[in-house]
Amino acid sequence: MKKLATEEREGMSLIVGTVTHWVCAFIVLFGLYIVAYGHLTPGGGFAGGVILACGFILLMLAFGRKRLAAILPLSRASALDCIGALAFWVLATAGILFGGGVFFRNFLPLGKRLRLWSAGIIPLCNVAIALKVCASLVLVLVALSVLRVKAGGTDEDFITDIEEK
Amino acid sequence: MVYLLCLIVFSIGIYGVLTQRNLIKIILSLAVAESAVNIFLVLLGYRTKGIAPIDDGTAANFAGAAVDPLPQAMVLTAIVIGLGVLALSMVIAIRLYHRYGTYDITKIRKLRG
Amino acid sequence: MDPLPLLVAVPLLAGFVLPLAPKHRIRLTDFFALVTSAALVALAIAALRQPDCAYHVGGWGPRAGGPPLGITLVLDGASKLMVLIIAVVTFAVILYSPSYMARFTGKRKFYSLFFLMVAGMNGVVLTGDMFNLFVFLEIASIASYALVAFGCEKQELEASFRYLVLGSIASYMILLGVGLLYAKMGTVNMAHLSSKIAAAGGLAGAGPVTEAGKASALLIFATTLFICGLGLKAALVPFHAWLPDAHPSAPTPISAMLSGLLIKAIGVYALTRVLFTVIGMSDVGTPTLCNLIMVLGILSMVGGGFLAIGQQDFKRLLAYSSISQVGYVILGIGLATPLGIAAGLFHLLNHAIFKSLLFLNAGAVEYRTGTRRLDEMGGLNKRMPATGATSFVGSMSIAGVPPFNGFFSKLLIILACVAAGRYVFASIAVVVSVITLGYFLKVQKQAFFGALKDKWQHVREVPTMMAASMILLALLCLATSALMFKGPRDFFLGHAQRSFTQRQRYVDRVMRPTTADARESTERMD
Numbered sequence: 001m002k003k004l005a006t007e008e009r010e011g012m013s014l015i016v017g018t019v020t021h022w023v024c025a026f027i028v029l030f031g032l033y034i035v036a037y038g039h040l041t042p043g044g045g046f047a048g049g050v051i052l053a054c055g056f057i058l059l060m061l062a063f064g065r066k067r068l069a070a071i072l073p074l075s076r077a078s079a080l081d082c083i084g085a086l087a088f089w090v091l092a093t094a095g096i097l098f099g100g101g102v103f104f105r106n107f108l109p110l111g112k113r114l115r116l117w118s119a120g121i122i123p124l125c126n127v128a129i130a131l132k133v134c135a136s137l138v139l140v141l142v143a144l145s146v147l148r149v150k151a152g153g154t155d156e157d158f159i160t161d162i163e164e165k
Numbered sequence: 166m167v168y169l170l171c172l173i174v175f176s177i178g179i180y181g182v183l184t185q186r187n188l189i190k191i192i193l194s195l196a197v198a199e200s201a202v203n204i205f206l207v208l209l210g211y212r213t214k215g216i217a218p219i220d221d222g223t224a225a226n227f228a229g230a231a232v233d234p235l236p237q238a239m240v241l242t243a244i245v246i247g248l249g250v251l252a253l254s255m256v257i258a259i260r261l262y263h264r265y266g267t268y269d270i271t272k273i274r275k276l277r278g
Numbered sequence: 279m280d281p282l283p284l285l286v287a288v289p290l291l292a293g294f295v296l297p298l299a300p301k302h303r304i305r306l307t308d309f310f311a312l313v314t315s316a317a318l319v320a321l322a323i324a325a326l327r328q329p330d331c332a333y334h335v336g337g338w339g340p341r342a343g344g345p346p347l348g349i350t351l352v353l354d355g356a357s358k359l360m361v362l363i364i365a366v367v368t369f370a371v372i373l374y375s376p377s378y379m380a381r382f383t384g385k386r387k388f389y390s391l392f393f394l395m396v397a398g399m400n401g402v403v404l405t406g407d408m409f410n411l412f413v414f415l416e417i418a419s420i421a422s423y424a425l426v427a428f429g430c431e432k433q434e435l436e437a438s439f440r441y442l443v444l445g446s447i448a449s450y451m452i453l454l455g456v457g458l459l460y461a462k463m464g465t466v467n468m469a470h471l472s473s474k475i476a477a478a479g480g481l482a483g484a485g486p487v488t489e490a491g492k493a494s495a496l497l498i499f500a501t502t503l504f505i506c507g508l509g510l511k512a513a514l515v516p517f518h519a520w521l522p523d524a525h526p527s528a529p530t531p532i533s534a535m536l537s538g539l540l541i542k543a544i545g546v547y548a549l550t551r552v553l554f555t556v557i558g559m560s561d562v563g564t565p566t567l568c569n570l571i572m573v574l575g576i577l578s579m580v581g582g583g584f585l586a587i588g589q590q591d592f593k594r595l596l597a598y599s600s601i602s603q604v605g606y607v608i609l610g611i612g613l614a615t616p617l618g619i620a621a622g623l624f625h626l627l628n629h630a631i632f633k634s635l636l637f638l639n640a641g642a643v644e645y646r647t648g649t650r651r652l653d654e655m656g657g658l659n660k661r662m663p664a665t666g667a668t669s670f671v672g673s674m675s676i677a678g679v680p681p682f683n684g685f686f687s688k689l690l691i692i693l694a695c696v697a698a699g700r701y702v703f704a705s706i707a708v709v710v711s712v713i714t715l716g717y718f719l720k721v722q723k724q725a726f727f728g729a730l731k732d733k734w735q736h737v738r739e740v741p742t743m744m745a746a747s748m749i750l751l752a753l754l755c756l757a758t759s760a761l762m763f764k765g766p767r768d769f770f771l772g773h774a775q776r777s778f779t780q781r782q783r784y785v786d787r788v789m790r791p792t793t794a795d796a797r798e799s800t801e802r803m804d
Contacts, residue, residue, distance in 0.1 A: 040219070046245055078297060085294040093287055095336070133245075140252045144259065175454070182443060195446055202450045206457045236460070239409050243453060246416045250446050253420060257427055257439050264432045273436050 012062050020062040027055035031130075036116065038126040045129025052130060053137035065145065074142060077135045084132030091121050091128065167208055174201035188258045188268045192251065199247040203240045210236035281321040282333045282351045282404060285361060286414075288317055289397035296389045304385060308376040311389045315365070315372040318396070322358075322365035330354045330777075332406065332469075332788040340789055345470035350406035350788050352468075355773030359623060360403040360547055363630045366754070367538050368396050373747035374638055375531045377740070378645060382429060382529070391428075395421035395535065399543040406788055408456045408466045408556070415452065415511070415544050419445050422540055426528040437523035444520045448510035455503035459556075462496050469788035471556050472781060497557065501567070504552050505574075512545025514608060515577040518601050522585075525600065526593035526650070530641025533593060537600045538634035542626050546604060550611050550619075554778040561614035561698070571612030576706055578605025583710045587717050592640045592650045595721065596633065599676065602710060603629045609707065610691045613698050619775040620767075621690035627770075628683040628758060632675040635751035639669040642740045642748065643725065652721060657730030661737040664745040666726045668752040673722050675755045677715035683758040690762075 031051035038044030060068040117123075178201055181194025210233030218234035258268070265273050292314040299307045331353050334340075338348025375392075379385055398418025405411050423445065427438035460466050463474045479494060510517035521541070525533050553559040559567050582602030589595035607629065610622025642665045643658060644650050659666035675682035678689075688711055695704035739745065761767050777784065 042217075044241075046241060082294045082298045086291075089287065089291055089294065096283070140256075144252075144255060175450070179447060182447060188439070191443060195443060198447065198450055202453050202457070205454065206460075209457060209461045235466075236457075239466075242409075242413055246413070246420070246449075249420050250416075250423075250442065253424055254439070254442050254446075257423075257435055257442065260427075260430055261435045261439060264430075264435060273439075 016062045020058055024055050024058055027058065028052060031055060031134075035126050035130040036123065039122045040116075045126040046133055048126070049130035049133025050137060052134040053141075056134070056138050057141050060142065060145070065142065068138075068142065072138060074139065077139045077142075081132055081135035081139060084128050084130075084135060087128035087131070088125055091125055095121075168205060171201050171205035171208065174198075175205075177201075186269050186271055188261060188270055188273075191270065192254045192258060195254070196247070196251055199243075199250075203243050203247070206236045206240045206243065210234070280333060281325045281328065282331075282353055283335065285318070285321050285325065285400045285404060286351075286397050288314060288321065289393040289400065293390045293393040293397060296393070297386050299386055301386070304376075307386055307389060311372050311375070311393070314393065315369040318365040319369050322362045325353060325361055326358050328353065330787065332790070345465055345467050346406075346788060349410050350467060350469070351404045352406035352784070352788060353404065354777035354784065354787070355770075355775070356547070356551070356623065356777040357403050359627065359770055359774045360543060361400060363627055364396065364399050364403065364539055364543060367535070367630050367634050367751075370634065370747040370751050371531045371534050371638070373750070374534075374641075374744050377744050378530055378641060384428075388425070388428060391421045391425050392531075392535070394418075395425065395540070399539060402544045402548055406468045408459065408468055408471065408552075410466075411468075411548060411552075412449070412453055412456055415548065416449055418540060418544050419449060419511070422532070422536060425532045426524050426536070428529055428532065431527075433523075434527045437520075437527040441520040441524040444510060444517075448507040448517070451503045451507035455500045455507065458496055458500040458503070467788070468551070468556050469785040472558065473785050473789070475556065475558055476781075501553070501557050504549070504557075505570070508545055508549040508552065509574065510545075511541065512549060512604055512608070513541050513578075513601050514574045514604070515581045515601065516574075518578070518581070521601060522594055522597045525597035525637075526591060530593075530637060530644065533597075533641070534634040534637040537597065537637055538630045541600065541604060542607070542630060546607055546611070546626060549608075550778060554614075555781055555784055558781065559614055560779075568612050568614045572609055572700070572703060575605045575607075575609030575612050576703060578602065578608060579710045580605075580706065583713045583717075587713065589717075590652050592643065592652055592655075592721065592725065593637065594650075595652075595717065596636050596640060599714065599717070600629075600633055602714065603633070603676065605710075606688065606691055606707065609703060610694060613694050613700070614779075615694060615698055616775050616779055617690070617697060618694040619778050620771040621687060621694045623774050624690055624761060624771055625684075625687035627761075628675065628687045628755075631751055631754050631758060632672045632682075632684060635668060635672040635748060635755065636676065638744070638748050638751070639665055639672060642744055645740055645744070646737045647734060652724040655725040655731075656734070657726070657728045658734065658737070659726045660730050661734060662739050664739055664749060668748040669726060670722060671752040671755055673718040677718045678711045679715070681759055682755050683761070684755075686759055686762045 031048050031054075033048075034041075034043035034051055035045060035048030038048060056068060056072060059071070175198050178194050178196075178198025181197060182191055185191050185194060212230075212232050214230075215232035216227075216230050218231040218237070261273060262268055267273070292311065296307060296310065299310065332346075333351040333353070334346055335349045335351060338346065339350075340346045372392075375388075379388055382388065395418050398414045398416075398421060401414030402411055402418065405414060423438055423442040426441055427434050456466060459471060463471050463478075465471055465474065475497065478497075506517065510520075513521040525537050528536060553567070553571070557567075558564070559571075561568055579602050582598045582600070582605060586595050586598035586602065589598060603625070607622045607626045610618045610625060613619070613622075640650065642662070643655065646662065647655065647658070649655065671682065675684040678685045680686075688707070692704045692707050695701075695707060761770060
């Protein structure tokens with residue numbers, strides 16, 4: 001990663017790389033905080049998921065796509081995407097089974113106001129949404145960066161390190 | 166008055182969609198129009214000297230003092246939808262460049278209207 | 279278990295589980311898709327037998343005489359009819375898809391997007407909340423933009439981009455309309471909006487300076503936005519420009535879904551629901567609005583009909599004829615009389631069936647011959663008997679030849695026009711029907727009858743599943759003619775049109791205060 005031959009180094013310069021090393025963990029931590037306190041402060045699943053995705057995208061921008069693929073390959077991101085959506089679906093449908101037959105009812109205990117463990121299924125929904133949004137945004141941005149195309153070219157110009165179309 | 170500004174920005178977005186020739190600029194104009202509609206919705210809930218709609222028990226007349234949270238929830242959803250449309254349109258634009266060799270919409274006219 | 283939320287939840291589940299399926303077990307994916315669509319049909323039939331009800335999601339129903347706090351799903355006559363149509367046509371298209379889509383990679387993504395579109399359509403049909411209508415409309419629309427571009431060929435991408443841009447502008451107009459209604463009335467729940475708009479004097483209102491007058495000016499603006507936005511989704515004539523490009527370019531199962539279901543569920547049905555239940559259109563109260571809708575219908579009928587005559591591309595001709603037939607539906611609905619609405623909904627049901635059938639036929643011909651141009655085909659009846667026979671049934675249905683269903687629904691629309699005193703519209707409808715017969719006879723002659731060209735000597739019939747789905751739809755074309763008889767007509771169509779003409783009953787059903795459980799708010803079906 002720290003090759004000095006500039007035409008072989010992926011990603012950006014050494015300064016960006018070093019700062020990213022320090023900052024990336026904080027970005028992810030901040031994103032997790034926004035997600036966890038989503039039912040109390042502004043933010044929640046979507047905003048927290050976007051911040052989490054930004055952490056991963058920063059990795060991709062600073063170090064190149066292969067470094068990101070070592071942590072979060074596209075197949076895993078796609079699977080996490082679906083798992084996040086399915087977790088949300090399970091939470092919503094569990095209202096039918098546990099909440100007395102009503103779709104999406106808040107069936108977990110509501111707890112005291114303004115505590116972290118309160119508001120029933122809402123924090124869990126936030127986590128599921130954050131997972132889905134983070135995975136989706138990473139997928140979208142990696143897919144957009146992979147499409148390295150020539151004008152009017154044929155299919156072979158697509159970089160094919162995504163497993164399927 | 167501020168609602169009129171939102172509608173003007175929406176019209177600017179629509180004008181951009183109609184007159185721009187570059188695909189990417191059309192997508193950007195669409196994003197401008199979407200932002201205008203979202204701002205319009207959020208401003209609907211505003212109340213002068215209102216407090217944030219988080220009830221921690223300290224406000225005397227919470228329902229009368231807080232800004233309306235329903236448009237905020239609606240706009241969150243609308244922003245996510247706009248993000249989805251934007252991402253899809255960007256990918257389609259890149260693929261169009263790959264196939265046609267140009268971003269100019271007047272040249273991407275293989276289909277009769 | 280209540281089928282209402284499951285009708286939206288089950289396709290969503292399929293949409294998110296299918297991409298997780300293992301890549302090498304394609305048959306498993308096909309089987310799962312088939313099971314899901316069969317489950318949808320079962321749920322739709324269960325919903326038919328349930329009395330009309332309002333389902334408050336999450337239990338957030340009305341408290342002590344106020345409006346419902348959360349999102350309401352409403353099941354009434356029209357919703358039941360639409361849900362049934364969506365389920366049946368989806369099942370037929372899913373039967374058709376595995377063989378046709380085998381040439382594309384990414385089949386799991388196809389099914390996933392497909393079921394997301396179906397979930398969106400079911401949501402639009404069932405919802406009782408304006409913003410929820412927008413959200414489900416967007417789910418269905420975005421899935422359809424991606425599906426139109428699925429093959430990533432030149433034409434598909436160009437058509438999809440145009441469809442995306444126009445569809446997004448329409449959606450933002452709808453969102454603006456919802457925002458305007460919220461601004462004035464303070465609620466987005468359809469029933470609550472309905473009662474508030476009725477109390478404020480509706481579209482008529484007083485003069486321009488009073489409070490009621492200002493409300494009515496804003497209401498007129500919102501109605502215009504809805505007509506433009508939802509009219510684009512329904513491909514009415516000033517807003518139809520995307521349809522002749524998008525429907526032919528999409529892969530055939532998607533063309534069938536788009537033309538057969540999407541423009542009707544999210545276009546015509548949403549427009550009808552908004553205009554009748556929320557805004558309060560009626561034939562005596564809002565004559566200008568009714569005239570406007572009828573004129574849009576006539577323009578679509580005539581425009582689509584004339585533009586279809588000169589087409590040489592099979593699917594493009596079918597797309598223009600979709601515009602024409604949707605014009606018939608809008609004409610019937612614009613009459614706003616019980617007979618008119620019932621006739622419009624009958625034609626909507628019929629068109630869903632025979633237009634999907636015709637698109638599946640066009641796809642079958644393309645699957646075997648590789649071309650969509652009518653002048654290159656010829657005499658295919660000898661080599662593709664099932665496709666030829668079902669296409670004959672479909673063409674006779676859409677042209678309005680008895681005993682197929684198209685004849686009865688067009689007859690009902692013309693009778694409704696005459697009963698309302700609109701003789702000019704009725705005669706235009708008859709003329710366009712003759713024109714439709716003309717160009718479909720041309721299609722039949724050029725593609726199926728006549729001498730078999732030498733290059734088609736090797737062509738065989740399509741695989742069994744594709745033929746089975748086409749035969750199923752063709753049989754339904756005959757079966758739905760039975761809706762002319764009094765019993766089924768009253769059960770399906772009478773009940774459906776009452777959900778639009780009897781506005782107060784809708785409002786009462788949704789706003790009835792609940793006790794502990796949301797399912798208490800049911801009533802007997804009349």
